[in-house]
Amino acid sequence: MTKLIAFGDSIFAGWNGKSQDSNDQRIPELIGKAMGWEITNTAISGAKFDDSDKGFPSMAKTHSAAGYDYALVCYGVNDWCFPSGSIDYPLRKAKEGIETLKGQNPSIKILLELPTEDFRNGSTTLFDFNSQGWTQNQLDDGLIGVANQEGIDYYDWRPDPLITYDNASELLGDGNTGVHPTPATSQKIADRLVMKFKEMMSDNQPTTPPQPTNPTQPTTPIDPDKPVAPVAQIKIDRLDDMFHVGDNVDKGAKATLTKINEVYQKLSQVFGSDPQQAGQALVSPGNPLERPLRTYVLKTFQLLQEEVNQLVRLCNDQYLVDPDTGDKTPTLSLLRPTKLKLDSHYIDTVNYNYYLIEQTINKLIDYINQYV
Structure with a gap:
C-alpha cells in the first residue's frame, strides 16, 4: 500500500477554530481515504518552520521518511502571524526540513502545500505586513523558490483561491479573523490536494499519446517536412524597485x-x-x-x-x-x-x-x- 507522511500545524492537526475534529476529518486522513493510502499524520498545533521541538526540521528528524512513498508538508500561517524574524528564517528552515526528508529517503516524492490565507492580526489580504514587515504573498513566493531549488512539487492556492476574506466567515471555524477550516472546508482542501497527488502520480508514469481514430484536418495544412516547434513558456522580469x-x-x-x-x-x-x-x-x-x-x-x-x-x-x-x-x-x-x-x-x-x-x-x- 502507498504510504504518505504529513507534516503540519493545527490545520492538519484538525483544530477547526472552535473544537477538535475527529482524526478521520483531518486533511491528511481525508486524502488517504480518497487515495486508498496509509497515512501518518505528525501535525502539531502551533508548529512552524523553525528550530523548536515541534518545528519542521525537528519533526523531520524524529519522524523518518524512510519507507514512505510521499510526504506532504504544510506550515506557514504561524510563521507569518507570529514571525521569529526576517522572512529568510522560515525559508531556511523549510529547506532544511525538506533536505532532511530527502536524505532519509532519496526516492520520496514531496508535496509542499503553500499555506491557506490567514486573517489573524487584522489581515484582509495576502499583502498585509506582519510585525516584521513581510507579507503572506512574499512567504508564498519564497516557498515556491525553495521548492524549485529542491526539485519538489508545490501547491499554490493563489491562482484559484479556496479561502478568501469574503468567504472566510463561511469556510473558517474562526471566521474572517481566523485561519482554521471547518470540517467541510478541510474536505475541499483535501479534494484539491488529491487532484494534485494524482497529477504527480501521472507525471511519473510513462504515457503514450492517444491516437485519434478519425483525426480532423486543420483548415491550413501543416507542411509534413517542417516540424512544429513547441511554444516556450513566458517568464516576466519582476519589479525590484x-x-x-x-x-x-x-x-x-x-x-x-x-x-x-x-x-x-x-x-x-x-x-x-x-x-x-x-x-x-x-x-x-x-x-x-x-x-x-x-x-x-x-x-x-x-x-x-x-x-x-x-x-x-x-x-x-x-x-x-x-x-x-x-x-x-x-x-x-x-x-x-x-x-x-x-x-x-x-x-x-x-x-x-x-x-x-x-x-x-x-x-x-x-x-x-x-x-x-
Whole structure:
C-alpha cells in the first residue's frame, strides 16, 4: 500500500477554530481515504518552520521518511502571524526540513502545500505586513523558490483561491479573523490536494499519446517536412524597485503581448483557428512617480487582463482544457495597483499580477504543446 507522511500545524492537526475534529476529518486522513493510502499524520498545533521541538526540521528528524512513498508538508500561517524574524528564517528552515526528508529517503516524492490565507492580526489580504514587515504573498513566493531549488512539487492556492476574506466567515471555524477550516472546508482542501497527488502520480508514469481514430484536418495544412516547434513558456522580469516602474511595466506588457501573439500563431498553425492579433502596448510615460505613471500602470494591467482573457476564451472554445479534469481555464482577474507609493506593497501587487499572467498563459501553453 502507498504510504504518505504529513507534516503540519493545527490545520492538519484538525483544530477547526472552535473544537477538535475527529482524526478521520483531518486533511491528511481525508486524502488517504480518497487515495486508498496509509497515512501518518505528525501535525502539531502551533508548529512552524523553525528550530523548536515541534518545528519542521525537528519533526523531520524524529519522524523518518524512510519507507514512505510521499510526504506532504504544510506550515506557514504561524510563521507569518507570529514571525521569529526576517522572512529568510522560515525559508531556511523549510529547506532544511525538506533536505532532511530527502536524505532519509532519496526516492520520496514531496508535496509542499503553500499555506491557506490567514486573517489573524487584522489581515484582509495576502499583502498585509506582519510585525516584521513581510507579507503572506512574499512567504508564498519564497516557498515556491525553495521548492524549485529542491526539485519538489508545490501547491499554490493563489491562482484559484479556496479561502478568501469574503468567504472566510463561511469556510473558517474562526471566521474572517481566523485561519482554521471547518470540517467541510478541510474536505475541499483535501479534494484539491488529491487532484494534485494524482497529477504527480501521472507525471511519473510513462504515457503514450492517444491516437485519434478519425483525426480532423486543420483548415491550413501543416507542411509534413517542417516540424512544429513547441511554444516556450513566458517568464516576466519582476519589479525590484520603484524607480523603474515605467520601464518594468512597459517591458512586461510587451513580453506578454508578444507571447500571446505567438500562441495565437500556434493555434492557427496547429488547429486552423482564425488568425488573431493582440493589441499594442500603451506608451510608457517613463519612470517619474507621478499621476501619468499611475494611470499608465492601471490601464496597462487592464489591457493585459483583457488580452489574456481573450486568449483564454479562444482556448476554451477550442477545447484546450485540463486533460485530467476537463475543466476549462478560468479567466484572469488582476489586482489594481491604485496607490503609487514608495513601498513594497505596490511592488508586490505588480509582481503578483505578473505571476497570475504567467500562470494562466503557461497553463494554456502546456495544453497546446501536447498537440505539437
